[in-house]
Amino acid sequence: MERRFVTVNGRQVHYARAGRGLPVVLLHASPGDWRPLRELAAELARSFTVYALDTPGHGGSDPLPAPDPDMAGYGAALGETLTALGLDRVHLYGTHTGAKIALSLAAARPELVASLVLDGVGVSTPEERADQLAHYLPPVEPRSDGGHLVAAWHQVRNMFLYWPWYDERAASRLTAAPPPASYLHEVTTGLLEAGANYPLAYRAAFTCDPVPLLARLTVPTLVLASPADPLHAHLARLPAHRLQLETSASGTPALASRIHTHATSHTPSGAASSSCTAPSGAGSSRAASSGAVPPSTAGRVEGVSRRYVPTRLGQLLVRAAGPADGSGRPLVILPPAPASGRAVTDLLTEVGRHRPAFALDLPGTGDSDLAAWPGPGPRDGLPGTGGSYLAAEAGSGLRDEIVLAVGDALDALGVDGVDIYGIGAGAVVAVAVARLGPGRVRALALAGLPDPAVLTESEACARTPDLVPDEHGTHLLRAWHLVRDGGLGTGLPELPGGRPDLAELHRRTLDLARSWRTYAAAFRAVAAWPGEPPVPVVAADPVWDPFTAGAVRAAPGHDGTGGVASLLKALDDAAG
Known part of the structure; x- marks a missing residue:
């Protein structure tokens, strides 16, 4: 699926899109994001244009x-998001929290909804609601031992063992087996990424009584739940005389088939086609029938904005900031892989006050793909790997592809003659990008340059072990201590007063966990030095990088340390 952003009233909404045909919008359950709906979206994309949205405050969507x-x-x-996407009328599916969001829209603005499928609608008594609000939503508070990660894993895993998850009496035990560790991992990392935002949608769902909203519905509605769903029992609490209630068959193909049947049965004859355009009233979109990309923005984003750009290795996430008039020579920041662009957000924001600035998640890190590498790579089903990336086999071939993919990203952004600020593994990529051709890069700012005599290929592999999810969540603890212990020798990031910045450790750990299959690839592949820089070099301030600790060398060239003002002046002097 292709991931995108749309801007709604200055707030970015993240969604994934696939397929052709009438528009079907999917809304996920709390506390995760769109990823658990990936298989359902793929099934429906055979017949529809599918949009899987991240709830505000979850995944890549900004909070309300x-x-x-x-x-x-x-x-x-x-409703505002659908309008920004150019969707006039959609077939709408929501599960759990997503079901109540879908229900709320359909009751308030029926003209936007051609048909509605609600999968798992909670109808709580006042006593149940009070109990849920009191116990269901523990805060995410990073701990120095990483125990908050295990607590979140336990919370999510228990959601498939007990209802509600915190009531571990035998009477509350669910009979279905829990999903595989990879699924639990996606939901847990979704919860951890949402952080302080994850209770908000939950609270809204718990305090929403769906019965009055259901009574107001004028759109064709199907309410269902599988026998394994703890909300299956709540079907009996709904007004059956007004609604189509069903026990759904288990499995994604069966659910997709039922959604397909419900949507097409409420599509006028002749409206269903392979086009993205449909007659008003049948489910329609203003997106071009050729499958053209809907508008990526609907207004300016203040501060840092995000977008995806296409590359030969898949989509690459870019964060951007800059003056409103776009003036100035662009600075491209390549973070210290395996960290994502979040590691340089403060730097990006500060540089953006003076000139256009972009921070790229290198391929395979953060939210960037490593999907189209033709050489050794992701091996789903290979014994002992859990589908993780065996980057030790890739060598310089993958490094070259990563460098070319960064070049693709610069082309997609429409920038040339840029300065590049590379940190750690990002510094190696920066030098290699500068060697792609004359004029592409004016000057380099380098920090934390890996020393190839210390950070050999075998050492790089040792510093980035497998993080394959296991059923007890211990891989999250491994990731936490990998980040924390890597910084002990050179010092952890600190808050005023000298205490460790646990929030930063948490963010860096989530960078690894979110891209566990490929997180190590860029770091391992760039362990070898690509050659001498062909453009002037500025020595820049380092960004904390636990993976190159004790294995860096000084950057030659002009001194650009001492803050952003010194850096930009040194780059201007170096570039002439």
């Missing part, structure tokens, strides 16, 4: 501005 939004607020935000 209200401090404690209610379900009406989430429903209204969904």
Whole structure:
């Protein structure tokens, strides 16, 4: 699926899109993001154009501005998002929290909804609601021992063992087996990424009584739940005389088939086609029938914005900041892989006050793909790997592809004659990008340059072990201590007063966990030095990098240390 952003009232909404045909919009359950709906989306994309949205505050979507939004607020935000996407009328599916968001929109703005499928609708008594609000939503508070990661894993795993998850009495035990570790990993990392935002949509769902909203519906509605769903019992609490209630068959193909049947049965004859355009009233989109990309923005984003650009290795996530008039020579920041661009957000923001600035998640790190590498790579099903990336086999071939992919990203951004600031593994990539051709790069700012005499290929592999999810979540602890222990020798990031910045350790750990299959690839592949820089070099301030600790060498060239002002002046002097 292709991932994109749309901007709604200055707030970015992340979604994934695939297929052709009438528009079907999928809304995920809390506390995760769109990823658990990936298989369902792929099935439906055979017949429809599928949009899988991240709930505000989850995944890549910015939170709503209200401090404690209610379900009406989430429903209204969904309507604004559909309008920004150019979707006039859609077939809408939501599960659990997503079901109540879908219901809220359909009740308030039926003209936007051609048909509605609600999968798992909670109908709580006042006593149940009070108990859920009191116990269901423990905060995510990073701990120095990484115990908060295991607590989140336990919380998510228990959601498939007990209902509610915190009630471990035998009477609350669910009978279905829990999903595989890879699925639990996606939901858990979704919860951890949402952090302080994850309780908001939950609270809105718990406090929303769906029965009055269901009574107002005028759109064709199917309410279902599988026998394994703890909310299956809640079907009996719904007004059956007004609704189509069903026990759904287990499995993604069966669910996709039922959604397909419901949507097509409420599509006028002749409206269903392979086009993205449909007659009004049948489910329609203003997106071009050729499958053209809907608008990526609908207004300016203040501060740092995000977008995806295509490369030979898949989509690459770019964060951007800069003056409103776009003036100045662009600075491209390549973070210290395996960290994502989040590691340089403060730097990006500061540089963006003076000139256009871009921070790239290198291929395979953060939210960037490593999907189209033709050589050794992801091996789903290979014994002992869990589908993780065996980057030790890739060597310089993958490094060259990563460098070319960064070049693709610069082309997609429409920038040339740039300065590049590379840190750690990003510094090696920066030098190699400068060697792609004359004029592409004016000057380099380098920090934390890996020393190939110390950071050999075998050492790089030793510093980036497998993080394959296991059923007890211990891989998250391994990731935490990998990050924490890597910085002990050179010092951990600190808060005022000298205490470790646990929030930064948490973010760096999530960078690894989110891209566990490929997180090591860029770091391992760039262990070898690509050759001398062909452009002037500025020595820059380092960014904390636990993976190159004790294995860096000084950068030659002009001194650009001492802050952003010194850096930019040194780059200007170096570039002439």
